Amino acid sequence: METKDKKWIVGQGSHIYFPQDTRIIMFQVILALLPACAMALYVFGMDALKVLLVGVISAVAAEALIQKYLMKTALTINDYSAALTGLLLALNLPASSPWWMICIGSLIAIGIGKLAYGGLGQNPFNPALVGRVALLIGFPALMTNWSVTGGYLAELYRKVNPETLTAATPLGFVKAYSGTNFSADLVNYFNSYKINWESLFVGTTSGSIGEISELALLLGGAYLIYKKVINWEIPVSFIGTVGLISMAAYYANPQATLLPHYHLLSGGLFLGAIFMATDMVTSPFTFKGRIIFGIGCGVLTMLIRLYGGYPEGVSFAILLMNIFVPIIDIYIKPKRFGV
Amino acid sequence: MASELKTFSQGGIHVDDRKYSHESPIEKLPASKLLVIPTSQHIGAPAKVVVAKDQAVKIGQIIAEKAGFISANIVSPASGVVKAIEARMSPTGFKQECIVIENDMKDEYFEAVTDIAPSPEAIEKYDPASAVKQVEKAGIVGMGGAAFPTSVKLSPPPDTKIDTIILNGVECEPYLTADARIMIEDADKIAAGLALIMKIFSKNGPVKGYIGIEANKPDSIQKMSEAAAKYKDIQVVSLALKYPQGGEKQLINAITGRSVPSGKLPGSVGCVVQNVATAAAIFDAAVNNKPLIERVVTVTGLGVKTPKNLLVRFGVMFTELIDYCGGITEDAAMLICGGPMMGKALQTSEVPVTKAVSGILVLNHSEANLYEEAPCIRCGRCVDVCPMGLQPGMINKVIEAGEYEKLEELAIMDCIECGSCNYICAGHERLVQKIKIGKIKLQEILKARKEKEAREKAKAETKAAPQDKPGESK
Numbered sequence: 053m054e055t056k057d058k059k060w061i062v063g064q065g066s067h068i069y070f071p072q073d074t075r076i077i078m079f080q081v082i083l084a085l086l087p088a089c090a091m092a093l094y095v096f097g098m099d100a101l102k103v104l105l106v107g108v109i110s111a112v113a114a115e116a117l118i119q120k121y122l123m124k125t126a127l128t129i130n131d132y133s134a135a136l137t138g139l140l141l142a143l144n145l146p147a148s149s150p151w152w153m154i155c156i157g158s159l160i161a162i163g164i165g166k167l168a169y170g171g172l173g174q175n176p177f178n179p180a181l182v183g184r185v186a187l188l189i190g191f192p193a194l195m196t197n198w199s200v201t202g203g204y205l206a207e208l209y210r211k212v213n214p215e216t217l218t219a220a221t222p223l224g225f226v227k228a229y230s231g232t233n234f235s236a237d238l239v240n241y242f243n244s245y246k247i248n249w250e251s252l253f254v255g256t257t258s259g260s261i262g263e264i265s266e267l268a269l270l271l272g273g274a275y276l277i278y279k280k281v282i283n284w285e286i287p288v289s290f291i292g293t294v295g296l297i298s299m300a301a302y303y304a305n306p307q308a309t310l311l312p313h314y315h316l317l318s319g320g321l322f323l324g325a326i327f328m329a330t331d332m333v334t335s336p337f338t339f340k341g342r343i344i345f346g347i348g349c350g351v352l353t354m355l356i357r358l359y360g361g362y363p364e365g366v367s368f369a370i371l372l373m374n375i376f377v378p379i380i381d382i383y384i385k386p387k388r389f390g391v
Numbered sequence: 392m393a394s395e396l397k398t399f400s401q402g403g404i405h406v407d408d409r410k411y412s413h414e415s416p417i418e419k420l421p422a423s424k425l426l427v428i429p430t431s432q433h434i435g436a437p438a439k440v441v442v443a444k445d446q447a448v449k450i451g452q453i454i455a456e457k458a459g460f461i462s463a464n465i466v467s468p469a470s471g472v473v474k475a476i477e478a479r480m481s482p483t484g485f486k487q488e489c490i491v492i493e494n495d496m497k498d499e500y501f502e503a504v505t506d507i508a509p510s511p512e513a514i515e516k517y518d519p520a521s522a523v524k525q526v527e528k529a530g531i532v533g534m535g536g537a538a539f540p541t542s543v544k545l546s547p548p549p550d551t552k553i554d555t556i557i558l559n560g561v562e563c564e565p566y567l568t569a570d571a572r573i574m575i576e577d578a579d580k581i582a583a584g585l586a587l588i589m590k591i592f593s594k595n596g597p598v599k600g601y602i603g604i605e606a607n608k609p610d611s612i613q614k615m616s617e618a619a620a621k622y623k624d625i626q627v628v629s630l631a632l633k634y635p636q637g638g639e640k641q642l643i644n645a646i647t648g649r650s651v652p653s654g655k656l657p658g659s660v661g662c663v664v665q666n667v668a669t670a671a672a673i674f675d676a677a678v679n680n681k682p683l684i685e686r687v688v689t690v691t692g693l694g695v696k697t698p699k700n701l702l703v704r705f706g707v708m709f710t711e712l713i714d715y716c717g718g719i720t721e722d723a724a725m726l727i728c729g730g731p732m733m734g735k736a737l738q739t740s741e742v743p744v745t746k747a748v749s750g751i752l753v754l755n756h757s758e759a760n761l762y763e764e765a766p767c768i769r770c771g772r773c774v775d776v777c778p779m780g781l782q783p784g785m786i787n788k789v790i791e792a793g794e795y796e797k798l799e800e801l802a803i804m805d806c807i808e809c810g811s812c813n814y815i816c817a818g819h820e821r822l823v824q825k826i827k828i829g830k831i832k833l834q835e836i837l838k839a840r841k842e843k844e845a846r847e848k849a850k851a852e853t854k855a856a857p858q859d860k861p862g863e864s865k
């Protein structure tokens with residue numbers, strides 16, 4: 053072609069770009085969640101598959117329908133963010149969740165948690181957590197129904213309590229405990245459901261389908277840190293704070309408290325700290341800000357676990373800290389050059 | 392060299408350097424018949440035309456005179472006749488007043504020039520008293536791309552004490568290789584230029600000279616080191632590969648550890664920074680009375696067939712350079728004057744090479760950022776990479792919301808427009824474009840505020856005056 057007559061595209065600099073954009077970031081987070089999904093399938097069987105599929109499909113559908121018919125704007129489902137929200141919501145639900153409840157959760161997550169604020173990037177709260185907490189408040193019984201029908205856990209429960217095929221989570225057990233001999237009963241409960249720190253770490257215990265395996269979540273987290281999608285600051289400060297406080301709580305009252313490493317390994321701490329608290333949209337801009345955010349999440353989580361009405365506090369803690377992000381960003385600024 | 396390479400203290404990005412033309416020796420492109428010379432090729436006021444249509448001119452003759460303190464002379468790059476003085480497209484992307492010269496191909500000089508070779512002896516013998524005047528006459532401006540008038544940089548206010556002269560051989564913009572080639576092929580002249588600049592400043596005390604080069608140019612480092620070894624107090628510093636190391640403040644920080652305070656010039660920390668090609672031009676002008684009539688331009692990108700480094704007379708059209716390099720490829724998409732980070736996208740290649748054109752970059756569809764802007768996802772990467780410690784994402788939001796007063800607090804004026812934030816942005820936000828707009832808006836606000844304050848002060852004074860008088864008379 054003649055150089056002289058060429059019609060050049062005119063753009064604004066910089067004219068080259070870093071390939072890892074929003075789409076790729078979202079996709080990489082989804083990839084990082086695959087080990088956790090695999091564990092969910094192993095431990096909960098087809099129930100988990102159903103929850104995962106309904107979660108992802110309903111979230112994408114919710115975004116597409118709301119954007120097309122209600123907001124009449126361009127669809128943004130191509131950026132994978134709705135799919136990720138749906139996946140995260142699903143991973144935060146019990147295997148027994150009915151499909152309609154998941155759909156309500158997705159609708160709230162996408163509609164109220166994200167699009168009502170103006171879409172991706174404008175939402176102050178992590179959308180998946182908005183959906184989850186709404187369900188927790190609306191359907192408390194369904195959200196703590198740990199019964200199973202298939203997978204590894206069903207096998208295990210068939211030997212212990214074949215009628216109900218269910219068991220309390222360690223945090224739920226502690227919160228609901230009303231007996232007189234805590235230590236003995238705890239050991240009893242642990243033994244009957246083969247709970248020890250190894251099984252908690254690998255994830256062959258009860259809980260929301262995505263939170264059970266710290267091993268799988270750490271694998272995903274390591275991948276995301278390696279790919280520079282997330283920083284280490286929030287997971288480390290969050291988990292570290294929970295570790296420190298649970299240690300203090302245990303030594304203050306060993307008779308009624310879980311051992312510190314059980315606090316770390318049971319519940320949604322790793323899922324929350326690695327995948328939800330690190331949500332870029334709803335976490336601080338700066339290194340110091342992220343440390344403060346992580347510590348705040350850890351403190352609030354332990355306050356809720358130890359003194360609150362719910363057995364688990366990770367979701368509430370992250371949502372509460374989300375409120376402080378704009379303030380953290382105003383007060384914690386990067387160091388300017390030459391000032 | 393086991394020691395760790397130096398670099399600047401904060402921010403910055405690691406970009407694939409894509410120096411496709413690094414191995415191509417500089418080729419001289421013949422001057423064309425018609426040369427188009429804009430009167431504004433530098434930062435500051437446009438030069439004032441001092442020739443008339445049909446007037447005969449010679450090489451080095453001033454055809455437009457510097458107008459104001461920050462401005463530069465424009466000299467004729469050829470001998471011939473002034474054909475027209477009219478507005479034409481320039482590589483700034485706008486139409487500008489240009490002097491069109493018909494080249495008679497005789498290459499006659501306006502004033503006699505000499506051919507003294509660069510050497511320590513030549514610098515030893517040289518009396519620097521008239522150096523700044525020579526540089527001004529030759530029309531030299533910074534050739535790294537910013538085009539700040541060099542004579543102004545060489546005459547800082549009398550109260551600034553300069554102890555360090557730094558030559559910028561970083562060429563941190565990906566793709567560009569002009570400076571790297573000049574260092575390989577003309578190292579002696581660059582070193583002599585640096586020694587000369589040091590001599591200009593040494594009347595107030597000892598001056599050290601450094602030449603900063605990134606480690607991806609080992610051949611440039613070697614050639615420059617050999618040349619520098621002939622002089623006392625000149626040291627070549629290899630720097631770690633990091634963009635924007637060629638920014639004045641970043642380079643000073645990398646080499647000396649000093650930080651130029653916000654809103655201040657390099658002189659405030661005792662430094663003067665010049666580009667390597669500028670140093671060579673300073674030698675030519677000062678010692679040999681040679682005017683600045685040509686420069687090395689890198690023509691590169693996957694959108695041109697054979698990337699090359701060309702020595703080009705000012706006023707030659709981009710089209711000619713590109714076609715000399717085999718023309719454009721089928722999927723060429725974007726034409727950029729300068730580098731990919733800070734350069735300007737042009738609509739047409741029918742614009743002339745000026746003093747500020749360090750490269751002509753033709754990006755194909757796979758290289759060019761052709762994405763639409765997507766929302767900011769607050770990934771914070773722009774904050775991490777900003778070498779000035781700003782919050783580009785926040786600045787962007789404030790500008791989009793039209794809350795321009797907040798830009799003062801966000802220190803938008805510190806932005807060096809390096810494009811690092813823009814490069815890394817997950818949402819492909821055009822941050823630099825908006826920052827440029829924001830700067831203008833903030834300046835308007837600040838100006839209006841100053842005027843208002845002045846008015847109020849004047850009012851207060853006139854009010855106060857009658858009351859004062861009775862008091863005085865008592």
Ligand code: SF4
Binds near residue numbers: 805809
């Ligand atoms: S805000 Fe300015 S200085 Fe900072 S990275 Fe962006 S362009 Fe560079």
Ligand code: SF4
Binds near residue numbers: 766767773785
């Ligand atoms: S890099 Fe882009 S997407 Fe990320 S915070 Fe900055 S402006 Fe937002």
